Amino acid sequence: MPDLWLPGAEVHDLGDHAPTDQQYPPKAIAHITWDRNATAAAPQDWCTYEELVGYFTGSGAGDAPHLVWDPFSGRTAQLLPADSRSKSLLSPAESPTRTNRAGRVVIQIEAVFFPYCRYQGRVYPRLVDTPCAGWGRIHAWIASWGVPDVWPMGRPVDFSGHRDESVWETRGGWYAHAHVPFNDHTDPGSWPDLTAGGGTQDPPPSQQHPAPPGDTTPARYQVSINGLPYGYGAQGYQVTAVGQALVSHGFGDHYRSGPGPTWTDADTENYADYQGSLGYSGQAADGVPGSGSLNRLLGYLPGQRSVSVSHVVSAARTDPGAEQGHRTYGSEVAIVEQALVDEGLLEQRWVDGSFGSRTVAAYAAWQRRCGYQAGAADGIPGQASLQRLGAARGFAVTD
Structure with a gap:
């Protein structure tokens, strides 16, 4: 099976995964963020990659694509795995297909770009005028999911719409947002050549200067x-x-x-x-x-050092009675477990993101250390004891 996550991408998993509709052929959808309106006479400063990633992982999560791609640096953030639908297309009730799901995969890419954006003093009228850094890596990964190197409705060269329901339902390949039935956007206006790089996987930006032959120095990126x-x-x-x-x-x-x-x-x-x-x-x-x-x-992907009281309470009540190794909120639980290890209350081998019986016992020992007794030291985290642990071991606590 191909990689669910683009190698070298920055992973910001939104959760909320959902399957696609397997009866349709595999597709990739090309978008630009078009977050500002500029013209040749009045260009505007480029909206940064960090801003767009922040938007799609925050208030814009309901419209999130799979990939957010910076064509100037090659940085790419992935928000959903390849086998899940994303949410960048309109899918009204009258559409014969669920557009975000209409394929064995429906991988959506948002290039951080708008026409006539100004980047480091230069104005770029079209996406293809940018360096398109990292494109070969993205293209190769999408090809590995069986998406053919064809534009069934034509490669986008302007901002006109062309939509054909029959082609959409029956042919796999690359589609502009301007090609998707029951949608009204006309982006991306242009897109890198699918033959560029010949399907080879160019390295992510951090790996574009490989060690010379015979160099045995470990990788340092x-x-x-x-x-x-x-x-x-x-x-x-x-x-x-x-x-x-x-x-x-x-x-x-x-x-x-x-x-x-x-x-x-x-x-x-x-x-x-x-x-x-x-x-x-x-x-x-x-x-x-x-x-x-x-x-x-x-068994989990570590996250920023912030722990929600409600999340770890849920884990402490759920994980002990669930299947061995069950992780309700693995990344947050692992932060608590590591803090308990650092306090000498839990063995390192039990830091696994599962708030099992050993973690409950260790947390009860922490509560007793905080002065709680009897039922108040039951191993289920409370706001005050968790905040004390966070203060001692350097993580933030939220409700």
Whole structure:
């Protein structure tokens, strides 16, 4: 099965996954964000990639695509896995298809661009006038999902609409937003050539300067997964979590003093050994995590150090009675578990994102340390005790 997540993309999983309608052929939909109206006579400053990612992971989540792509730098954020529908198309009740689902995959890409945007002092009338950095990587990944290199309704060259329900339902390939039935948008206006790169997968921006032949220095670049950095020089609790998980899985031979919160060459070498055990090879086993291997190692993807009281309470009430290893809110629970380890109340091997019976017992011990007794020390987090743990171990607590 192809990768659900574009290799090298910044993963911001929105959840809310839903299947597509498999009776239709696979498709990719080309969009531009068109967040400002500019003209040749009155260009406007480009709206940044960070702003658009923030929008689609916040108030605009209801219109989110699979990919948000910066054609100037090649940075790409992925919000939903390839096998889920996304939400960038109108799908009115009168449409014969659920447009966001009408294919074995319906992968939607939003290029962060509007006509006559001004970027670093230069004005770009069309998307194809930009560097289109990272396009080959995106194209190859989408091709791996069986999307043919054809435009059934023609490659977009202007902002006119052309919609044909019969073609939409029966032919796979690339579609402009301007081609999708029962939609009114006319973007993207232009799109990179599908033959550019010949389907080869150009490396993400962090890997565009590979080591020279014969160089045995471990990989020294970083990636961002779920908003956190990984790779040489990265710092944070997530680095410690990876190192400790590598050791517990038997991949700690390169450590001399054990894992810590700063990513070193030893972390890279150990992670490369782990990637090799999964069957990865070449650049895919260079010791810098991808979201797929990281999820397999930890059982969850770490997130920013913020914990919701209601989430961990739900986990503490649900996980112990569920199937072994069940994770209700894995990334947040793992933050609490690591804090309990750091307080000497839980063994490192039980940091797995599941608020099971051992975590409940460890949290009860923390509550007793805070002065609670009897039923008030039942292992179910409360606002006050969780805030004290967060203050002690450096994470934020929300309701």
